[in-house]
Amino acid sequence: MSSENGRDPGERGEQLALIRETVRETRAERAKPRTWRGAQLADALPVARVLVDKGPVHLDKLWDYAVPAAMDADARPGVRVRVRFGAGTGRVREGRREGGGLLDGYLVERIAESDYRGPLAALAQIVSPEPVLSPELLALCRAVADRYAGSLADVLQLAVPPRHAKAEAERFPEPPPPPAPPAPGSWARYPDGPAFLDALARGGAPRAVWSALPGPRWPGELAAVVAATLASGRGALVVMPDGRSAARVDAALTELVGQGLHTLLVADSGPEERYRRWLAIRRGAVRAVIGTRAAMYAPVADLGLVAIWDDGNSSHSDTNAPHPHARDVLLLRAVHEKAACLVGDLGRTVEATQLVENGWARPLEAGREQLRTAAPLIRTVDDVQAARDEAARVARLPTLAWQTARAGLARGPVLVQVPRRGYVPRLACERCREPARCRHCAGPLEARSNDTALCCGWCGRETPDWHCAECGGTRLRAQIVGARRTAEELGRAFPEVPVRTSGRDHVLDSVPDRPALVVSTPGAEPVAEGAGYAAALLLDGWALLGRADLRAGEEALRRWLGAAALVRGQAEGGTVAVIAEPTLRPVQALVRWDPAGHALRELAERAELGFPPVSRMASVTGRPEDVAELLRAAELPSGVEVLGPVPLPVPDPGRPRRPGDPQPGEQWERALVRVRPGQGAALAAALKAARAARLVKREGAAVRVRIDPPDLG
Missing domain, CATH: 3.30.70 (Alpha-Beta Plaits)
Structure with missing residues (x-):
């Protein structure tokens, strides 16, 4: 007898019984302990999603690995692991076969099942049970990688320092209680300064672009901003362009809130000490961080403030792929972590000006009366001086420079800023102006002192018998004069005055408050003790303004402002002589001390031309x-x-x-x-x-x- 659909009822019963048996076997199989090559796997969440520490963008995703039961307790999200990836005969699909080399990675999460249906390779090793990759840091690094078209692994190499086991074994004390809100102090010189500090102390998240007044007070003002944030019970992060400026702010903060609440995170500390301090930040033992570029990723708990100083400095742009800029990373953190933001500088970058113009941040600046009191007098080679000295506009040291130096030396030290380091770093044939090059490697020849043979700037070989390959000439002329040659010339002009140099090879932190000539390259200017320099000479302005670069004018003004800010105010007789064409826009902005106006005009021009940051x-x-x-x-x-x-x-x-x-x-x-x-x-x-x-x-x-x-x- 057949059913209505033509099937035998007995056949249907056999099929149902077979289905029930299959379900029972499947359940029994799942109930057995999971194994991989004989090793038992973790019962709960046996699949680890791992970010392999390998940079190519086509590998920029998570890979699934099995978690052995022996590693179950330590295999937590954020820990460092080692996994097998690839094989000698070619890349293995998603690292799932055993074989290939061991690579470092981070365990990002654990899940119950993998989308991959084949057998999973197991984690090879838990490098450390310390969870160094928090969800917040992972999200930040992912955002940075997406913004800069890079891989997440590349960003993590910049964000997480190398491991040192000794530092991980250390116990860190609990941080001291939050300090009391600081008094406004010198922030009272800015109309909105006290209100900004008060908003931070009350737990707010104000955003400002700060044009700092010249003089020695800005490190203390940055420290007051951090102290106000700490008073609200939140953390703070300040990124500085170099270790010297970071040390100044750290010292000011120590004087304000004492030890224990903050740390200095710079490369000079050494790998182990830097990792120890990074761990103290991650574990919440310190609440505030002051550091250089790499500190922009510091895992500060309950972040309430991000701040950057001198955001136009090239050191804020990472030289390693994907080349993130500290300012942009901190802006991302301010948005994602709902923190306050302060972009501070003696000048003003076009990018910071755009933040003000689009309403994302408010300007924080002093009035013109305060500015006239704090800024030195800026002098240029004007038409009257040019008429008296016919070579004034083209001379490297016109009469104005000598007069300014002589008057300044009567009252204290004088700073001389020279754009190029070395003695004579660029030479050319006197007859045909052909650059002098090394016969061995075609590198540029340079004179490193007055009494040594010519030397190649690339391979270092000496060339005592140089002659021009174009015209056969044997006489040379200087295309560029460096800081050491300038110091030698000034030493002959002022034989009774000591001359000191500060540059890449030897950077001075400070100089005494007594008459001396201090010749420095941009960014290496030492601080003059006491009231500051009596005067400053800004030489070779053409070398800064003549560069074929969109930012040439902005960069020249930034370097000039940095040097001029170290000079005493006009009320104390401070004078700065800038040797450059006086009609150019950056020179006029320096004379008026108006970096915001210069940046606003630069932004308008870039908007018209379609250049960044508008595009x-x-x-x-x-x-x-x-x-x-x-x-x-x-x-x-x-x-x-x-x-x-x-x-x-x-x-x-x-x-x-x-x-x-x-x-x-x-x-x-x-x-x-x-x-x-x-x-x-x-x-x-x-x-x-x-x-x-x-x-x-x-x-x-x-x-x-x-x-x-x-x-x-």
Whole structure:
């Protein structure tokens, strides 16, 4: 007898029984302890999602690994692990077969099941049970990687310092109680200064762009901002351009709140000590951090303030991929962690001005009366002086410079800023002006002192019998005069006055408050004890203003303001002589001490021309065929504009090269890709995806992509 659908009822019963038996067997199989190659796996959440510490963008994702039962307790999110990845015969799909080399990584999360249906390779080792990668730090690093078209692993290498087991074994004390809110002090010189401090102390999140008054008080003012944040029970983070300025703010904060609440995070501390301090921050033993660029990732608990000083300084832009800028990273943290933000400087960058113009931050600046009291008198070579001294406009040390130096030395030390270090770092043939080059490697010849032979700046070989390869001439002229040669010339002019130099090889922190000539390169100026320098000479303005770069004027003004701020105020007789064409905009901005006005005009011009920060831009660099292919394959956002490509200078044969640089004689090109505001994320994602696709297919040579390149010259 058949059923209505034509099937035998007995056959249907057999099928149902088979299904029930299969379900029972499946449940029994799942109830057994999970194993991998005989080793038992963790019962709960046996799958670990691991970020492999390997930089290429096509590997920028999480990989699944099994968690052995023996590692269950230590395999927590955020710990460092080691896993097998790849094999000798080629890359293994998602690292799931045993074999290949051991790589470091971070355990990001644990889950119950993996999307991959095959057997999972197990974690090889828990390097340390210390959870160094918190969810907040992971989110920040992911945001930075997305903004700069880089890989998460590259950003984590910048954010998490190398491990030192000895530091992890240390116990850190509980932090002291929060301090009392600081008094306004010198912040009273700014109309909105006391209100800004009060908002921080009450737990608010104000955002400001601060134009600091010249003089020695800004480190104490930064310390007061941090102390006000600590008084609210929250943490604070301040990023400085170098270790010297960080030490000044750290000393000011120590004087204000004492020891125990804050730490200094700089590279000079050494790897182990730096990791120890980083752990103290992560564990909540300290609440405030003052440091250099890498401190922008410091895992400060309950972050209430992020601050950056001198955001136009090139040291804030990381030299390692994906080249994030500290200002942008701190702005991301302020938004994600709902913290206050302070962008401070003696000058004003175009990027900071844009924050004010679009309403994201408010200006925090003093009135003109306070500025006239604090700033020194700025003098230039005007028409009257030029008429008296016909060579004044072109002379390196015109009469104005000698008069300013002589008058200043009667009252104290005098600062002399020279854009170039060395003695005579660039030489040329006197007859035909052909640059003098080394016969061995074609590097530039330079004179390192008055009584030594010419020396190559690249390979270091001496060339005692140089002659010009173009005209056969044997006489040389200086194209650029360095700081040591300037010190020698001034020493002969003022034989009774000591002359000191400060530069890359030897940077002075401070000089005594007595007559002396201090010759320094930009950024290496020592602080004069007491009231400050009596005068300053800003030489070779043409060398700063003549650079073929979009930021030449802004950078020149920034360096001049940094030196002039070390000079006594006009009421105390402080004078600065700037040797540059007086009609140029940066020179006039220095004379008026109006960096905000200069930055506002620069921003308006860039808006008209479509240059950053009004637009977002990326540079794509590599061999011509590789650049063209990447731009063709990238799914760029609508309205994109490609500028170029243009050829880059061919590298000289003997010049030192980094990995990935063009080979000698190899021609590279650079294209600039520009998009409208709001399309930056789409541009970064498109270029990153195109690079990843090329790496997977192994097509052509590597192409460098940099978002928001600082140099558009």
